Amino acid sequence: MSTGSGGDRTVELESSLEASISSSCSFGFSRARIFKIIVIGDSNVGKTCLTYRFCTSCFPERTEATIGVDFRERTVDIDGERIKIQLWDTAGQERFRKSMVQHYYRNVHAVVFVYDITNMASFQGLPAWIEECKQHLISNDVPRILVGNKCDLKDSIQVPTDMAQKFADSYSMPMFETSAKNTNDHVEAIFMTLAHKLKSHKPLILSQPPDNTIELNSETKSTFPCGC
Numbered sequence: 001m002s003t004g005s006g007g008d009r010t011v012e013l014e015s016s017l018e019a020s021i022s023s024s025c026s027f028g029f030s031r032a033r034i035f036k037i038i039v040i041g042d043s044n045v046g047k048t049c050l051t052y053r054f055c056t057s058c059f060p061e062r063t064e065a066t067i068g069v070d071f072r073e074r075t076v077d078i079d080g081e082r083i084k085i086q087l088w089d090t091a092g093q094e095r096f097r098k099s100m101v102q103h104y105y106r107n108v109h110a111v112v113f114v115y116d117i118t119n120m121a122s123f124q125g126l127p128a129w130i131e132e133c134k135q136h137l138i139s140n141d142v143p144r145i146l147v148g149n150k151c152d153l154k155d156s157i158q159v160p161t162d163m164a165q166k167f168a169d170s171y172s173m174p175m176f177e178t179s180a181k182n183t184n185d186h187v188e189a190i191f192m193t194l195a196h197k198l199k200s201h202k203p204l205i206l207s208q209p210p211d212n213t214i215e216l217n218s219e220t221k222s223t224f225p226c227g228c
């Protein structure tokens with residue numbers, strides 16, 4: 001679901017989600033915790049592919065630059081509890097971020113900063129993304145992780161692991177290198193680790209009945225043919 005020109009649609013969707021949540025609470029449906037995780041970084045680093053990989057287990061054959069914010073979600077079971085992981089895949093290109101409003105940064109539970117290990121500029125751009133989060137008043141308590149993507153391109157590495165690790169340490173963030181393209185590069189484990197961390201730290205924030213899911217994944221699937 002691209003929300004550049006259709007930014008209002010996300011606002012509407014989120015409002016209707018919140019409305020359905022509050023009405024469902026009063027009818028006593030069972031609840032699922034929702035974790036909103038925002039994914040940020042330069043254009044072309046693979047934010048869309050990473051979120052797509054986690055939510056569909058596939059690598060998209062082709063992607064287009066994200067406009068505004070795309071939204072994907074997956075429900076997982078952690079220690080017997082249903083947890084809905086919402087990934088907010090943001091545009092890296094400045095001209096496509098104009099439609100991103102303060103609203104997108106509301107109630108963020110975690111931030112994933114992504115760079116491309118084959119592109120030094122995307123690594124050097126990270127402080128600006130960290131600063132942007134600060135400007136949108138994302139609290140320092142919100143867990144953050146650093147993800148270096150495109151590990152499969154071993155011959156083109158520009159960002160050494162120890163350099164990235166030092167940077168992550170200086171911001172007290174865990175750092176992972178991975179590949180959205182390779183099935184065995186632990187994309188799943190990265191997001192699940194974050195979800196486990198959130199589950200053990202966050203109180204119940206949002207809830208909705210099990211059969212009241214807004215199925216955006218199916219829309220995502222039709223947008224990008226799966227390369228698996």
Ligand SMILES: Nc1nc2c(ncn2[C@@H]2O[C@H](COP(=O)(O)OP(=O)(O)OP(=O)(O)O)[C@@H](O)[C@H]2O)c(=O)[nH]1
Nearest residue numbers: 043044045046047048049063065066092150180181
């Ligand atoms: N080799 C390789 N290519 C990747 C990987 N992840 C993404 N790509 C490619 O990198 C390009 C950009 O991927 P996207 O996921 O669209 O990048 P993005 O960060 O969402 O870009 P914006 O939406 O413009 O911010 C595409 O051609 C992908 O196929 C990866 O892990 N390995």
Ligand SMILES: [Mg+2]
Nearest residue numbers: 047048065066
């Ligand atoms: Mg994208």
